[in-house]
Amino acid sequence: MSGPSRSNPGVIQAPELNLAMTLNSGQAFHWTALDDGWTGCIGDTAVFLRQKGDRLEYRGVGVMELQHYLALDHDLEAIRASCDHPVVREASLGCRGLRIMRQPHWECLATFILSPMKQVAHIRQMSLALRERFGTPLSGTPIPAFPSASALAAATEEELRACGLGFRAKGLLGTARLVASGEFDPEAIENLSTEEARDALCSLPGIGRKVANCILLFAYGRLEVVPVDVWIGRILGSFRGRRKASPAELERYGERVLGPFAGYVQQWLFHRARTGLLDLPAKRPLKVKATARRSPPSCRRIPRSVTG
DNA sequence: TGCCAGGCCAAAT
DNA sequence: ATTTGGCATGGC
Numbered sequence: 001m002s003g004p005s006r007s008n009p010g011v012i013q014a015p016e017l018n019l020a021m022t023l024n025s026g027q028a029f030h031w032t033a034l035d036d037g038w039t040g041c042i043g044d045t046a047v048f049l050r051q052k053g054d055r056l057e058y059r060g061v062g063v064m065e066l067q068h069y070l071a072l073d074h075d076l077e078a079i080r081a082s083c084d085h086p087v088v089r090e091a092s093l094g095c096r097g098l099r100i101m102r103q104p105h106w107e108c109l110a111t112f113i114l115s116p117m118k119q120v121a122h123i124r125q126m127s128l129a130l131r132e133r134f135g136t137p138l139s140g141t142p143i144p145a146f147p148s149a150s151a152l153a154a155a156t157e158e159e160l161r162a163c164g165l166g167f168r169a170k171g172l173l174g175t176a177r178l179v180a181s182g183e184f185d186p187e188a189i190e191n192l193s194t195e196e197a198r199d200a201l202c203s204l205p206g207i208g209r210k211v212a213n214c215i216l217l218f219a220y221g222r223l224e225v226v227p228v229d230v231w232i233g234r235i236l237g238s239f240r241g242r243r244k245a246s247p248a249e250l251e252r253y254g255e256r257v258l259g260p261f262a263g264y265v266q267q268w269l270f271h272r273a274r275t276g277l278l279d280l281p282a283k284r285p286l287k288v289k290a291t292a293r294r295s296p297p298s299c300r301r302i303p304r305s306v307t308g
Numbered sequence: 309t310g311c312c313a314g315g316c317c318a319a320a321t
Numbered sequence: 322a323t324t325t326g327g328c329a330t331g332g333c
């Protein structure tokens with residue numbers, strides 16, 4: 001009933017947290033800047049967050065639930081120390097306070113079905129469209145809750161496409177039906193080994209290895225998992241030196257070189273690269289014709305969604 | 309305008 | 322077992 005603005009605000013100390021960087025790092029897609037803070041929701045609970053230095057102000061959510069969601073128990077100093085690669089060291093210092101959250105299982109699973117061949121800003125758009133069309137309105141925030149599996153299962157593929165999903169509509173609908181029917185239980189994944197959990201996720205339509213790894217990392221706390229996308233593939237490729245590595249090889253290489261918290265380290269590298277602060281190799285081998293002046297590779301530009 | 313984006317999937321080597 | 326082409330959409 002009561003939105004975040006009407007419930008008692010609370011304040012906690014959150015020393016190693018950069019809230020803005022965390023909410024903008026391409027793991028969750030619905031938090032919106034408002035009044036010097038952030039408005040959004042955790043599951044079906046409307047939440048407002050505002051950080052001033054080490055103080056984290058929160059409304060609408062209990063402190064335990066908030067700490068769990070933001071993973072304030074992760075020891076970032078220990079994670080930074082777990083990998084001594086020079087480039088990683090620089091990125092980890094530049095990403096102080098960027099945490100890997102524990103998102104609600106279904107919401108994370110569903111939104112990453114939206115992610116193939118989409119930029120972060122576009123995933124946000126699709127997530128918002130689904131929330132507005134099929135989600136539950138929440139008082140206290142303009143962002144509705146992410147629709148339940150049942151709500152999406154009751155939609156048609158055309159209705160989902162109308163939210164801008166394109167070919168992703170089919171996978172989302174198919175997966176929503178499997179979850180709504182109980183044939184697939186996102187909660188049951190929690191108790192499986194990472195390998196078993198990945199296999200189970202990959203059995204769902206629209207979920208391949210990379211998306212499964214994102215879900216394992218961002219919803220199930222499997223911090224050793226490395227989702228290899230275009231950015232991480234380029235970075236790991238440059239670390240590795242040799243040319244022509246398959247995605248599987250890059251993933252194994254990343255798990256080995258980035259250490260026991262490779263998923264965390266990967267996120268710092270991803271954010272660093274996406275904000276243009278990590279020197280990336282050119283997408284294609286440069287043709288060294290001095291005559292052809294080319295514009296800088298787009299991978300080094302800074303998307304507005306990150307800086308703004 | 310053309311290129312690219314936190315890929316997946318089925319068909320063809 | 323690995324590589325290839327098709328698939329929708331939107332921003333720069």
